[in-house]
Amino acid sequence: MLYWLHQTFDINILGYITIRGGIAFFLALFFTLFLMPIFIRWAQRTSSVQPINKWAPDRHKEKSSTPTMGGIVFISATILASLISIKFSNVYALGAILTLVLFALIGFQDDYAKIIKNENLAGLKARTKLLLQVISALIISSYLCVFADFNTDLYVPFLKTPVVDMGIFAIVLWILVIISTSNAVNLTDGLDGLATVPSLTALTSFSIIIYITGHAKISSYLLMPNFDVGEVAIVAAALMGALTGFLWYNCHPAEVFMGDSGSLTVGAFLGYLAIISKSEILLLLIGSIFVIETLSVILQVGSYKLRNKKVFLMAPIHHHFEMKNWAENKIIVRFWIVSILSNLVALISLKIR
Secondary structure (H helix, E strand, C coil), X not given: CHHHHHHHHCCHXXXXXXXXXXXXXXXXXXXXXXXXXXXXXXXXXXXXXXXXXXXXXXXXXXXXXXXXXXXXXXXXXXXXXXXXXXCCCCHHHHHHHHHHHHHHHHHHHHHHHHHHHCCCXXXXXXXXXXXXXXXXXXXHHHHHHHCCCCCCEECCCCCCCCCEECCCHHHHHHHHHHHHHXXXXXXXXXXXXXXXXXXXXXXXXXXXXXXXXXXXXXXHHCCCCCCCCXXXXXXXXXXXXXXXXXXXXXXCCCCCCCHHHHHHHHHHHHHHHHHHCCCCCCHHXXXXXXXXXXXXXXXXXXXXXXXXXXCCCCCCHHHHHHHCCCCHHHHHHHHHHHHHHHHHHHHHHHHCC
């Protein structure tokens, strides 16, 4: 709508991605702040609360009455703010909306099943969830190939030129990136606000990278690839605004959890941003907290199966620190600090090519 106003009434300021991104941020922030209390009251009335994993530390039992599925609110706010702000002719922005919708639907099904059965492990079966994620990621990857004719080159940090043209294998990599990031954010979402701020820092980094990638002069100066992806920064800004509003209610002690409808969707969207900005490798640094959490689970499971010994007191690793009697706030803030620092390093690396 905003871009239509720019074209129809020649409102020049609405032609700028930065202006529409800022508007999208505050629209999504307002929508989330306005709708979340309504959702929380509804969730409390209908007992749509978070079932606690029986293996979780004892201190989590007090969170059993906390509403979940808050992701539905802030993802809806993101989509609405984005539709108001983006240029509809941009295929990459529409691909971003498609990513949000597909993974929000998967997350909603998983959350709903847990609520109905009142059991944390009673959501979608692991194979069913993975299959739905693969299908959704395949749809998104195929969309990029068919409608965007997207470049299949693989870029590596610090190098000016792509290292290889992946061809059809690019789709395989993109599916792995989307699914891995989706599940990594989901694993991290175990403490109040723990996944929210690292998601915000990652979105900030990707917004900057995508804006640069979509800007011919700046991308040329920094020796970065150039594609017409700038509009996606508006969707990322909208999600940043929505997550900021969500954090108002999700900070410790949380009044609402994002649930799989939020964590799976945010992760998939971060994977999409990594793909279209040619930052699949840099994603490891931008999403450092998510990588650390995932590796802790892989190490724990692998060690137990191979040696019958545990590496951590409990995995994901944030539970390990809980078992060592760290205060929840201390764990959360320290993880936030690591995320902020790693994203600063990632942004600094853009100039080193």
